[in-house]
Amino acid sequence: MAQNQSSSSAPDTSRRSERSRRAIYDAALALVAEVGYPKTTIEGIASRAGVGKQTIYRWWSSKADVLLDAFLDLSTQAAEAAGQVPYSIPDSGDLAADLKYVLRATVDELHDPAFEAPSRALAAEGLVNEELGRRFVAQLLEPQLQLYVDRLRAAQEAGEVRPEVDPRIALELFVSPLAQRWLQHTGPITYEYTDTLVDYALHGLAPR
Template identity: 70%
Template structure:
């Protein structure tokens, strides 16, 4: 109340900090830091201490949120976030079905080439693939949460082509998709030759020679 006896204007209420939002901001900062450091310096030279310093948080925060194999677990979550954002920006989640299997598969395989050639994806993917060999639990999670959903997209498109009478009905779609993605990842992993759109198109053409119903 003012000294005139008339109640004065109320002071604006101070809202309590939103702990959940603050935690989400910190989580995103940690994930971004992990991706940046792995891309800049490689997985071996990236440390929890370095991630915490880049993110502006205490390293105990990381150990508290990712208690098991913290560095790899942070990188996995960060990479899954990155992949999810990339998927959100893509047109649709299913491989289109125009009736032309080759025309539908080639853009998808080309997009995979672009992703594997992107430094933002390349080093984190290599790090997680390597770490998954020595840490079976991490490898299983990486496969289940990232690789398997992508492989199911190929399998469903091949199954649709089987239903349309285009692909041999006796072929296992899971084996068929490996003819497409297997050689691509082999070349990427071992760096035997450059990954190009032309190579992706050739894989589709060669694979379909063995998959399509012969007329």
């Protein structure tokens, strides 16, 4: 989720520029979903968006930059649709309920073809293209994970999470299983599943 994804990349905020920017994002996401990252080109994006190549190069220096901005924009839209803007995880005082709420919204997002196809294509490329992978993580994934860190820290202050727990590792107990099921098709992705992950992570597998 991007706090200010349009500030540096699209200084001209006139309606015409905004329309071009949106057309470029849509074309980039559609292309990467259809033909994969390696075969997506600036030329192809320009052609599909109905703009000149130079329009794209005025705002971005590479296809990776276009795609990352297109994804930031897509994530922003998804977060807005899910009522998660401004960017934070709700704090109702009930950590389990708040985590289940956010993970259910993520389940919905992962079942949305507009999000799923380009995300998968970019994630796949990130596995073998280390530079893209690290930018994908730093610019897209890690800022989202940081929201869980913040929420877990608040829970530690409220006594809901043990003080010695490292929130950056703790969040992986429920975020990573969902990511792996989605990425590798290792199991169904449902609300019941993510609710179960939260319960297991908070209360542990061992008897209390």
